[in-house]
Structure formats: C-alpha cells, structure tokens
Amino acid sequence: MLLNKTKSNYLLKYNTNIREKIRDIKKTFEKNKLIHQNLSVNYFFNKKEKKLIEYKIIIHLANKNVIFIITDKNSKIINYITSGLLGYKGFQKRSKDAVIILLKKIFFFFNYINNKNTSIYIKGLKYNRKLIIKKLKKKFIVKSLIYNDILPHNGCRPKKKKRI
Known part of the structure; x- marks a missing residue:
C-alpha cells in the first residue's frame, strides 16, 4: 500500500513539473513566434541528442x-x-x-x-x-x-x- 502511494505521489509531482514546463514553453512561443522556428522542445527539457559519426x-x-x-x-x-x-x-x-x-x-x-x-x-x-x-x-x-x-x-x- 505504501509503495503505491509513494509511486503515485512521485508521478503526480513529475507530471506537474512537465505541465509547468510546457506552460512556460507555450508562453515563450506566444511572446515571440520566431523562437518556435529556432528552438525545439528538447532544448527546454535539456535532452541532448547523441549524433555520432556512422x-x-x-x-x-x-x-x-x-x-x-x-x-x-x-x-x-x-x-x-x-x-x-x-x-x-x-x-x-x-x-x-x-x-x-x-x-x-x-x-x-x-x-x-x-x-x-x-x-x-x-x-x-x-x-x-x-x-x-x-x-x-x-x-x-x-x-x-x-x-x-x-x-x-x-x-x-x-x-x-x-x-x-
């Protein structure tokens, strides 16, 4: 029982953080439409794509x-x-x-x-x-x-x- 509650609390916190980030992204896009062309969602979430030479x-x-x-x-x-x-x-x-x-x-x-x-x-x-x-x-x-x-x-x- 305790494990399920802690997992659900963690998921709620994680989802609220994502929602806040998405809300911030939408606000910045509304302020300046040019940002949308240059920046991707990965830029805001700090995910680095590995681009290795093949x-x-x-x-x-x-x-x-x-x-x-x-x-x-x-x-x-x-x-x-x-x-x-x-x-x-x-x-x-x-x-x-x-x-x-x-x-x-x-x-x-x-x-x-x-x-x-x-x-x-x-x-x-x-x-x-x-x-x-x-x-x-x-x-x-x-x-x-x-x-x-x-x-x-x-x-x-x-x-x-x-x-x-």
Missing part, C-alpha cells in the same frame, strides 16, 4: 586518379569507387566530368548513407575539392571535414653538394 568518406585526389572509399565508424571498408573503374584513362581520370559521375554513382549505389552522420577525409591535391564538398554536403549530413594536403611548401634550401 560513416567515413575518404577521398584521395591524386595526380592522375580520384578514389572514393566508404568505411564504417570502425574504419572497415564497405565499398570504394575510382575514376579508373568508370573507364576513364590518363588525364580524364581527374577531370571535373569524372568527379561528377563518381559522385552520382556514390549517391545512387550508396543511398543507405543518406541522412546519416558522416565525416569526410580529403587527402591529396586541391583539384575539384570545392565541387566535391558542395555536392556531398547537399546529400549527406557532414559532421567533420578533415584535410590532409601532401604537397610540400618547399621548406629550407638544401646545402650545395661538394664537387670532387
């Missing part, structure tokens, strides 16, 4: 090829596609057309990544980098962008070699 897209932009590798969060390769696999040869492999067709193939065949949290790793040169990022941001939820430029900045001048 997939990684690794992009190698080499001198003569473009490689897209899709891995899961444990870095196990799910699939990959290159411009050479599409039938391009030579300089065509790193052209803008090859990159656009690669992205279309990724969006078509790997549609299970849509609306999932992804991180993008870009290694190599800067050819078509902005195009790739813009297209990927439209289709996937990008949580992080990591650049790894391999190009040297030429550094210090080396010493002269001795003539013998």
Whole structure:
C-alpha cells in the first residue's frame, strides 16, 4: 500500500513539473513566434541528442586518379569507387566530368548513407575539392571535414653538394 502511494505521489509531482514546463514553453512561443522556428522542445527539457559519426568518406585526389572509399565508424571498408573503374584513362581520370559521375554513382549505389552522420577525409591535391564538398554536403549530413594536403611548401634550401 505504501509503495503505491509513494509511486503515485512521485508521478503526480513529475507530471506537474512537465505541465509547468510546457506552460512556460507555450508562453515563450506566444511572446515571440520566431523562437518556435529556432528552438525545439528538447532544448527546454535539456535532452541532448547523441549524433555520432556512422560513416567515413575518404577521398584521395591524386595526380592522375580520384578514389572514393566508404568505411564504417570502425574504419572497415564497405565499398570504394575510382575514376579508373568508370573507364576513364590518363588525364580524364581527374577531370571535373569524372568527379561528377563518381559522385552520382556514390549517391545512387550508396543511398543507405543518406541522412546519416558522416565525416569526410580529403587527402591529396586541391583539384575539384570545392565541387566535391558542395555536392556531398547537399546529400549527406557532414559532421567533420578533415584535410590532409601532401604537397610540400618547399621548406629550407638544401646545402650545395661538394664537387670532387
């Protein structure tokens, strides 16, 4: 008997707290309609949504090829596609057309990544980098962008070699 009363008292207090919070939310929404667009109910209840990265897209932009590798969060390769696999040869492999067709193939065949949290790793040169990022941001939820430029900045001048 006592347990039921304490449970019911707890539930009543919990429900009244929720009702008060909802009443406060409604008042703020009535005062300023713009808040409704920016804030959600989770903001007022202090519930944090966990948004973990589920997939990684690794992009190698080499001198003569473009490689897209899709891995899961444990870095196990799910699939990959290159411009050479599409039938391009030579300089065509790193052209803008090859990159656009690669992205279309990724969006078509790997549609299970849509609306999932992804991180993008870009290694190599800067050819078509902005195009790739813009297209990927439209289709996937990008949580992080990591650049790894391999190009040297030429550094210090080396010493002269001795003539013998």
